[in-house]
Amino acid sequence: MSENEKNVGLFVTCLVDLFRPTVAFAAVKLMEDAGCSICVPERQTCCGQPAYNSGDNEDAKAMAQMVIEEFEQFDYVVAPSGSCAAMIRVHYPELFADCPDWLTRAQNLSTKTYELLTFLSDVLHVDKVEAALDRTATYHDSCSGLRELGIKQQPRKLLDSVEGLELVEAEQAERCCGFGGTFCLKFSDISSRITDDKCDDLLKTGAQTVLGGDLGCLMNIAGRMTRRGETVEVRHIAEVLADMCDEVPPISQGKG
Amino acid sequence: MKLNAHNFKENAKKALKDNDLQASLQKLGTGFPLKRLAAMERLPEFEDLRDQARDIKDHTLRHLDFYLEQFESRVVETGGKVHWARDIKDGRKIVYEICEAVGAKTITKGKSMIGEEMAINEYLEEKGLIPIETDLGEYIIQLRNEPPSHIIAPAIHLRKSHVEEAFRKTHTELPKDRNLDAPEDLLVEARTMLRKKFIAADVGITGANFMVAETGSTVIVTNEGNGDLTQTLPRIHIVLCSIEKVVPTLEDCTTLLRVLARSATGQEQSVYTTFSTGPRGETDPDGPDEFHVVILDNGRSRMLGHDTHDMLRCIRCSACINHCPVYQSVGGHAYGSIYPGPMGSVLTPALYGLEKSCDLPNASTMCGKCEEVCPVRIPIPKMLRSWRKKQWEDGPVPTMQRLAMTWWAWWALRPKLYHRVAGWKMRIMGFMGRKSGHIKAFPLKNGWTENRDFPAPEGKTFQQRWSEKGGRRT
Numbered sequence A: 001m002s003e004n005e006k007n008v009g010l011f012v013t014c015l016v017d018l019f020r021p022t023v024a025f026a027a028v029k030l031m032e033d034a035g036c037s038i039c040v041p042e043r044q045t046c047c048g049q050p051a052y053n054s055g056d057n058e059d060a061k062a063m064a065q066m067v068i069e070e071f072e073q074f075d076y077v078v079a080p081s082g083s084c085a086a087m088i089r090v091h092y093p094e095l096f097a098d099c100p101d102w103l104t105r106a107q108n109l110s111t112k113t114y115e116l117l118t119f120l121s122d123v124l125h126v127d128k129v130e131a132a133l134d135r136t137a138t139y140h141d142s143c144s145g146l147r148e149l150g151i152k153q154q155p156r157k158l159l160d161s162v163e164g165l166e167l168v169e170a171e172q173a174e175r176c177c178g179f180g181g182t183f184c185l186k187f188s189d190i191s192s193r194i195t196d197d198k199c200d201d202l203l204k205t206g207a208q209t210v211l212g213g214d215l216g217c218l219m220n221i222a223g224r225m226t227r228r229g230e231t232v233e234v235r236h237i238a239e240v241l242a243d244m245c246d247e248v249p250p251i252s253q254g255k256g
Numbered sequence B: 001m002k003l004n005a006h007n008f009k010e011n012a013k014k015a016l017k018d019n020d021l022q023a024s025l026q027k028l029g030t031g032f033p034l035k036r037l038a039a040m041e042r043l044p045e046f047e048d049l050r051d052q053a054r055d056i057k058d059h060t061l062r063h064l065d066f067y068l069e070q071f072e073s074r075v076v077e078t079g080g081k082v083h084w085a086r087d088i089k090d091g092r093k094i095v096y097e098i099c100e101a102v103g104a105k106t107i108t109k110g111k112s113m114i115g116e117e118m119a120i121n122e123y124l125e126e127k128g129l130i131p132i133e134t135d136l137g138e139y140i141i142q143l144r145n146e147p148p149s150h151i152i153a154p155a156i157h158l159r160k161s162h163v164e165e166a167f168r169k170t171h172t173e174l175p176k177d178r179n180l181d182a183p184e185d186l187l188v189e190a191r192t193m194l195r196k197k198f199i200a201a202d203v204g205i206t207g208a209n210f211m212v213a214e215t216g217s218t219v220i221v222t223n224e225g226n227g228d229l230t231q232t233l234p235r236i237h238i239v240l241c242s243i244e245k246v247v248p249t250l251e252d253c254t255t256l257l258r259v260l261a262r263s264a265t266g267q268e269q270s271v272y273t274t275f276s277t278g279p280r281g282e283t284d285p286d287g288p289d290e291f292h293v294v295i296l297d298n299g300r301s302r303m304l305g306h307d308t309h310d311m312l313r314c315i316r317c318s319a320c321i322n323h324c325p326v327y328q329s330v331g332g333h334a335y336g337s338i339y340p341g342p343m344g345s346v347l348t349p350a351l352y353g354l355e356k357s358c359d360l361p362n363a364s365t366m367c368g369k370c371e372e373v374c375p376v377r378i379p380i381p382k383m384l385r386s387w388r389k390k391q392w393e394d395g396p397v398p399t400m401q402r403l404a405m406t407w408w409a410w411w412a413l414r415p416k417l418y419h420r421v422a423g424w425k426m427r428i429m430g431f432m433g434r435k436s437g438h439i440k441a442f443p444l445k446n447g448w449t450e451n452r453d454f455p456a457p458e459g460k461t462f463q464q465r466w467s468e469k470g471g472r473r474t
């Protein structure tokens, strides 16, 4: 690692690690191209959000402590997911509100943690990428990223520079996809009804590809789409920006 | 109404299959939200007003005892009376005693959520009195013997045909061949019936959107004008409200009114905004002989200073309900409480007990839309989470869920073992979905594959591949 490279710790997120490693490789490529050196601590699993949203603060705290210990050494911490980044940025400090030592460490980590697209746009000032995809695409704004981190223009601006890609906006791009973490398991029927509305809205655009920045939402949308027999492709935006769509089929679809 | 919140899941299942309801909800999902958006765009200072509205409510809640006492003194000075009701039982008794003292028989009612909370109609009927709802929506659901499904549009779950059916069944003087196809015909029919009741009523009961401490006034906003007739024609006017509705001054009240209608229906102002101050004065052309304000607590003072404190800022605009994807999918009755949607999922456990409404705080995707639109910036997701925390700590969490979460946490806190086992598991799942890219079902039934395919993993985990590649580690 050279001296003027930014030392970035990649928080892979559990879903990307398990289900879609290509997203993490794409994130690494995008950040390396922009002059970062990426380190991936092995001692990482989950940010603790499922526990936190289930009211299990003790376990959430234990997981948060592991993340803090492992990641506070970096200049920046980046996650290819709005909801995991928001967990660290927004909710870690809340979690340790009555525990002064950990609060300081949580706040310190919070200020240097970013979601991938905001990191590229707002910190590294990347405004174009070397990538091509001959498709019409529509972008789904995942809730946490949108409302807790203000991710809205960044992905669109970056997608604008992808050769051959035409972006069409869905009428309800900001509406929840019905995933909601454990919500989709506990209230499967309601969740899938919300997901159906989302699918209809996305399909109405006529886009060939649905893009988003959160793998949870994307797996939910893609899983419902293939269950309904739709052929629209669903992908994480990082795969497109890093020009890696050839390396892996769309989510929930076979190699074709 | 009787609380039925513990049946949320089953209620929701039914609601999802009810085609009429689904058609009504479809309209709601776009109607109110689009109108709100347009209203916001016409008022550039809307965001600042929201801050002011929040601050007014926060200030009032910090000095609640002071403003409530000030309100009481002003009401008394203007010739009215304030009654304090600790709980629903108290509230009902007070209302009945006022009615009894004047020998009332018929009572007209304007729309009041506190009335719903007290289930005042049922109580008065039990006592042999005849309460008649005069808000069109409330009137219709009263005829159908149903609870409201929305806090400002109580009959939003119904279609026109339901209304006609209810009128034909209960309006005995209505000729069978009268055409009621057009909405206007239904309106005329309702108006004809209600006019007679207004004139005959001995007591008029209304709700209050606000109580103004500096003047002792209560304020209602309506679009039909029925509230005005309810409170000016009968001899006795009873206002039902709750402790958090007080605001210090008329100026404050105006600020809140400016965000209320815009957030609710996208109107700049509701059609009627009516201030009531005391009984009819000597120079007043009309008004009631007696003016009573019943102020209900029913668990609200317990919320002060606790996790759900901020919920007391709520001005019942319904924006959070209108924008909620869960409400838009299942409607209000599924919640089994008169307060549905996000605000209800915070409020119902606070008023009726968490053990009776376990599902409600969990019935949210935590998308945050409610907080985004709330005119007084109530952090609803945060409060839902605080209920979940309480559930987790105090016990009422289904055992399987508790086990699943504890199990997940156990693994997640042992990264070495986790990565090894995850590596094997993902290989197997990747193999299972190698052709189609997804898995249709697992040996054990689960909520995911009931309704969606499970996207198959690529195969090796990222951690494995990063190690193989010799990527940088700490």
Ligand code: SF4
Binding pocket: B263, B313, B314, B315, B316, B317, B318, B319, B320, B321, B343, B370, B373, B374, B375, B376, B377, B378
């Ligand atoms: S919580 Fe906020 S948005 Fe919901 S009804 Fe109350 S004031 Fe309106």
